[in-house]
Amino acid sequence: xxxxxxxxxxxxxxxxxxxxxxxxxxxxxxxxxxxxxxxxxxxxxxxxxxxxxxxxxxxxxxxxxxxxxxxxxxxxxxxxxxxxxxxxxxxxxxxxxxxxxxxxxxxxxxxxxxxxxxxxxxxxxxxxxxxxxxxxxxxxxxxxxxxxxxxxxxxxxxxxxxxxxxxxxxxxxxxxxxxxxxxxxxxxxxxxxxxxxxxxxxxxxxxxxxxxxxxxxxxxxxxxxxxxxxxxxxxxxxxxxxxxxxxxxxxxxxxxxxxxxxxxxxxxxxxxxxxxxxxxxxxxxxxxxxxxxxxxxxxxxxxxxxxxxxxxxxxxxxxxxxxxxxxxxxxxxxxxxxxxxxxxxxxxxxxxxxxxxxxxxxxxxxxxxxxxxxxxxxxxxxxxxxxxxxxxxxx
Amino acid sequence: xxxxxxxxxxxxxxxxxxxxxxxxxxxxxxxxxxxxxxxxxxxxxxxxxxxxxxxxxxxxxxxxxxxxxxxxxxxxxxxxxxxxxxxxxxxxxxxxxxxxxxxxxxxxxxxxxxxxxxxxxxxxxxxxxxxxxxxxxxxxxxxxxxxxxxxxxxxxxxxxxxxxxxxxxxxxxxxxxxxxxxxxxxxxxxxxxxxxxxxxxxxxxxxxxxxxxxxxxxxxxxxxxxxxxxxxxxxxxxxxxxxxxxxxxxxxxxxxxxxxxxxxxxxxxxxxxxxxxxxxxxxxxxxxxxxxxxx
Numbered sequence: 135x136x137x138x139x140x141x142x143x144x145x146x147x148x149x150x151x152x153x154x155x156x157x158x159x160x161x162x163x164x165x166x167x168x169x170x171x172x173x174x175x176x177x178x179x180x181x182x183x184x185x186x187x188x189x190x191x192x193x194x195x196x197x198x199x200x201x202x203x204x205x206x207x208x209x210x211x212x213x214x215x216x217x218x219x220x221x222x223x224x225x226x227x228x229x230x231x232x233x234x235x236x237x238x239x240x241x242x243x244x245x246x247x248x249x250x251x252x253x254x255x256x257x258x259x260x261x262x263x264x265x266x267x268x269x270x271x272x273x274x275x276x277x278x279x280x281x282x283x284x285x286x287x288x289x290x291x292x293x294x295x296x297x298x299x300x301x302x303x304x305x306x307x308x309x310x311x312x313x314x315x316x317x318x319x320x321x322x323x324x325x326x327x328x329x330x331x332x333x334x335x336x337x338x339x340x341x342x343x344x345x346x347x348x349x350x351x352x353x354x355x356x357x358x359x360x361x362x363x364x365x366x367x368x369x370x371x372x373x374x375x376x377x378x379x380x381x382x383x384x385x386x387x388x389x390x391x392x393x394x395x396x397x398x399x400x401x402x403x404x405x406x407x408x409x410x411x412x413x414x415x416x417x418x419x420x421x422x423x424x425x426x427x428x429x430x431x432x433x434x435x436x437x438x439x440x441x442x443x444x445x446x447x448x449x450x451x452x453x454x455x456x457x458x459x460x461x462x463x464x465x466x467x468x469x470x471x472x473x474x475x476x477x478x479x480x481x482x483x484x485x486x487x488x489x490x491x492x493x494x495x496x497x498x499x500x501x502x503x504x505x506x507x508x509x510x511x512x513x514x515x516x517x518x519x520x521x522x523x524x525x526x527x528x529x
Numbered sequence: 530x531x532x533x534x535x536x537x538x539x540x541x542x543x544x545x546x547x548x549x550x551x552x553x554x555x556x557x558x559x560x561x562x563x564x565x566x567x568x569x570x571x572x573x574x575x576x577x578x579x580x581x582x583x584x585x586x587x588x589x590x591x592x593x594x595x596x597x598x599x600x601x602x603x604x605x606x607x608x609x610x611x612x613x614x615x616x617x618x619x620x621x622x623x624x625x626x627x628x629x630x631x632x633x634x635x636x637x638x639x640x641x642x643x644x645x646x647x648x649x650x651x652x653x654x655x656x657x658x659x660x661x662x663x664x665x666x667x668x669x670x671x672x673x674x675x676x677x678x679x680x681x682x683x684x685x686x687x688x689x690x691x692x693x694x695x696x697x698x699x700x701x702x703x704x705x706x707x708x709x710x711x712x713x714x715x716x717x718x719x720x721x722x723x724x725x726x727x728x729x730x731x732x733x734x735x736x737x738x739x740x741x742x743x744x745x746x747x748x749x750x751x752x753x754x755x756x757x758x759x760x761x762x763x764x765x766x767x768x769x770x771x772x773x774x775x776x777x778x779x780x781x782x783x784x785x786x787x788x789x790x791x792x793x794x795x796x797x798x799x800x801x802x803x804x805x806x807x808x809x810x811x812x813x814x815x816x817x818x819x820x821x822x823x824x
């Protein structure tokens with residue numbers, strides 16, 4: 135155990151060396167969920183859309199992995215693929231192992247035994263994710279009776295406990311209420327109660343706070359946090375809210391156009407992003423209290439100085455201007471799978487290498503205090519880091 | 530403490546408001562309530578026909594044949610001297626019986642088929658949809674005459690014919706609702722929690738489709754009542770001397786000039802029963818069907 139600022143360690147370019155000096159608490163010795171080379175494609179007419187392209191990640195027990203990226207980058211599709219919820223028209227390749235059990239290609243019956251028991255999901259829309267004609271208690275009880283064979287009475291007692299666990303006041307009264315009698319935040323808590331009813335090893339949360347008020351969001355995140363602590367549930371948190379990521383994630387996976395572009399422990403990512411896209415994302419976050427280039431660390435994620443966090447290639451504005459930096463250009467169409475870096479057209483560092491070969495998703499060298507678990511799909515990760523350091527020095 | 534009390538009060542108010550708001554909306558709808566009252570009268574008359582009817586509906590009284598409405602016979606008598614009021618009451622019994630049983634039959638067949646077609650799609654959907662088209666292509670009367678020819682004319686066979694004729698509409702509505710609800714978030718959530726097809730169909734989709742199905746039932750009942758009258762009028766349903774509104778109309782044909790009451794009262798009864806169920810159905814649709822607008 136050493137600080138992230140550990141001296142350079144001899145590092146191979148691929149793989150995470152077990153017991154590496156720099157490995158933080160996230161060393162995945164026995165991942166509960168292991169995704170390897172997951173690709174998802176959809177055919178529409180004569181086009182094939184590659185929604186997810188060779189995604190790999192491991193999730194350790196009790197770990198919170200945030201998957202971030204903009205809309206349409208494939209983060210939700212990847213989650214649905216893991217749950218086996220995609221329509222049969224989706225072409226899925228790769229491997230999804232849940233505690234050693236292969237889920238990719240499993241039949242509905244087999245998946246039905248796993249879903250809700252070993253792996254569960256909560257959805258973005260609490261307003262529509264609960265059945266309007268069933269009481270809260272029955273919806274929680276349904277899962278318990280299915281997977282744990284509880285009687286009606288036992289299921290009800292357990293449902294009260296679960297409502298209490300997710301922080302719903304007066305659970306004994308709430309249990310007989312219908313979803314329309316609950317607020318959005320309460321419904322999302324009920325959804326979480328349903329999801330964790332059978333104590334799953336993995337919980338996939340697909341933008342669980344996006345539809346909620348900011349104050350309610352904090353409560354939901356608190357619930358997820360406490361579940362992780364009390365039950366040891368590993369969480370895959372899909373979000374595009376970097377504030378949420380900074381709040382509760384241990385590790386972050388950044389996706390762009392269906393491909394993984396960067397993965398790192400959360401502090402590492404915020405402090406030293408190695409992929410120009412990640413830098414762009416971090417730079418595009420508005421932080422309250424920050425007007426000029428002098429950074430005020432307002433949010434937990436406010437590690438970068440906003441004035442200098444501009445995406446390379448974005449018109450860098452002098453400090454003191456309020457305009458948020460943006461990433462120029464558009465997300466590429468997903469029906470091509472170029473043998474190149476998909477971010478190259480929008481990237482200031484792009485050169486011939488970037489447009490002629492696809493960068494591997496490799497561990498970055500620990501030159502500027504990088505963690506061994508830090509990976510990026512970029513040909514020039516060092517330049518990205520150097521530019522940031524130079525800018526900070528020049529500030 | 531006080532905040533908790535306020536919260537409880539608000540919650541109770543909400544619960545009451547939403548739980549019975551629909552009933553209240555229905556109660557304030559005058560047309561619907563008129564329909565409900567008339568329909569209730571018919572149902573009660575049908576249930577307790579032997580107790581309510583002043584005479585035996587099948588006993589002829591040749592001394593009083595074709596007597597006009599009066600104190601002894603409120604609605605007059607027919608060509609055989611049978612009491613018209615008693616015959617209308619017993620006729621309503623046949624009407625209600627067919628009205629309810631035919632709709633039940635259509636639902637028993639149509640709902641499962643609609644669920645299968647809507648949820649599984651592909652082959653199941655094609656097969657069920659073609660069956661629906663075939664049934665729709667069959668004129669109702671041809672179907673009824675065919676059934677009567679094969680099985681013999683009777684109230685039961687008329688019920689079956691009407692039930693079959695109503696099945697396609699039930700299939701289509703169930704299928705449409707299933708298609709819509711299969712994409713609901715809570716259905717995806719149920720699958721994500723390990724729910725199998727049975728759970729999804731019976732606990733999540735069907736209960737949410739009940740509004741549309743209740744509305745369809747209230748449309749089906751009056752049309753079944755008319756269907757029964759029509760088939761009995763043509764001699765394909767209830768057989769004389771058993772009373773039925775259709776049978777009464779049929780025998781009234783020969784006496785339109787000397788005894789118009791023989792045709793008028795059964796006719797009015799059919800109109801009243803049909804109108805009552807339609808008004809009730811419209812009221813229910815306004816309250817239950819989200820696509821109706823008033824909600």
